[in-house]
Amino acid sequence: MAQDWTEEPHPATDLRPEIPHPARIYNYFLGGKDNFPADRAAAEKVIAVAPQTPGAAKANRAFLQRAVRFVADQGIDQFLDIGTGIPTAGNTHEVAQQVAPQARVVYIDNDPIVLAHARALMAGPGHGATSVIQADLRDPAEILADPRVREALDFDRPIALMLVAVLHFVDEEQDPYGIVATLLDALAPGSYLILSHATADFDPPARAEAGKEIYRKATAQVSPRTREQLERLVAGLELAEPGLVVLPKWRPESAEAAEVWAPGYAAVGRKK
Numbered sequence: 001m002a003q004d005w006t007e008e009p010h011p012a013t014d015l016r017p018e019i020p021h022p023a024r025i026y027n028y029f030l031g032g033k034d035n036f037p038a039d040r041a042a043a044e045k046v047i048a049v050a051p052q053t054p055g056a057a058k059a060n061r062a063f064l065q066r067a068v069r070f071v072a073d074q075g076i077d078q079f080l081d082i083g084t085g086i087p088t089a090g091n092t093h094e095v096a097q098q099v100a101p102q103a104r105v106v107y108i109d110n111d112p113i114v115l116a117h118a119r120a121l122m123a124g125p126g127h128g129a130t131s132v133i134q135a136d137l138r139d140p141a142e143i144l145a146d147p148r149v150r151e152a153l154d155f156d157r158p159i160a161l162m163l164v165a166v167l168h169f170v171d172e173e174q175d176p177y178g179i180v181a182t183l184l185d186a187l188a189p190g191s192y193l194i195l196s197h198a199t200a201d202f203d204p205p206a207r208a209e210a211g212k213e214i215y216r217k218a219t220a221q222v223s224p225r226t227r228e229q230l231e232r233l234v235a236g237l238e239l240a241e242p243g244l245v246v247l248p249k250w251r252p253e254s255a256e257a258a259e260v261w262a263p264g265y266a267a268v269g270r271k272k
């Protein structure tokens, strides 16, 4: 008999199709097909509470691409993309390698379905120096010590650390501030942090609670953060213009794109 995922709070990330997984829910929002009925049901519940969510997911993806292009234009050719998600169009290595063909990218995610799809994609030719590793953001020391990460990236040179729509899956008790500090400490001066993060600053409390509740039985829970909390996360970095802003307003491609509803903040900061 299929297991009833509603019986199990905070299940571990695994391929189990009966439990909603953030990577597969996000894939559904982006219009992808790499998701199961439980993921689609959870995604539809989110859409019922916040109908513009698929547009917000696409706006987040567009931010990722603009930010990767921006740091590549600054001369960055190494990327540590944690919480990378199921591959879709315009992945980090594709955008980065358009600017810098030699760009090296390490993709990290804790969801095995992401790893399966990413490895299948990278198995073909034309993906440059790209590797895919299963690891957990909540154990940054393990990521930094991983010999595959050390082999792929030169920590004596600047690296772009990407935490795009992933840190809100780390709750306050798990110390997101310490995790970011540990990762940034390991990077050379001139490295960048590319950050996007969900917020409930613009939501009525009931909607924010409803959104959190839907993820409560998923493999990761959502912790939206306030602008003040995110300012603390990026404190000490030199923020590229326009600073920490509502996500679609970070260097938008058009006036129309800047007005998309996306309840998140974004910033790109340089380590001094």
Ligand SMILES: C[S@@+](CC[C@H](N)C(=O)[O-])C[C@H]1O[C@@H](n2cnc3c(N)ncnc32)[C@H](O)[C@@H]1O
Residues within 6 Å of the ligand: 022, 023, 026, 060, 061, 064, 082, 083, 084, 085, 086, 108, 109, 110, 111, 114, 135, 136, 137, 138, 163, 164, 165, 166, 169, 220
């Ligand atoms: C909303 S998706 C974002 C994907 C991509 N970064 C983007 O913005 O398009 C979040 C991703 O983070 C991954 N994730 C969640 N918690 C994680 C953790 N503790 N460690 C590593 N990856 C995690 C999920 O599996 C999922 O693939």
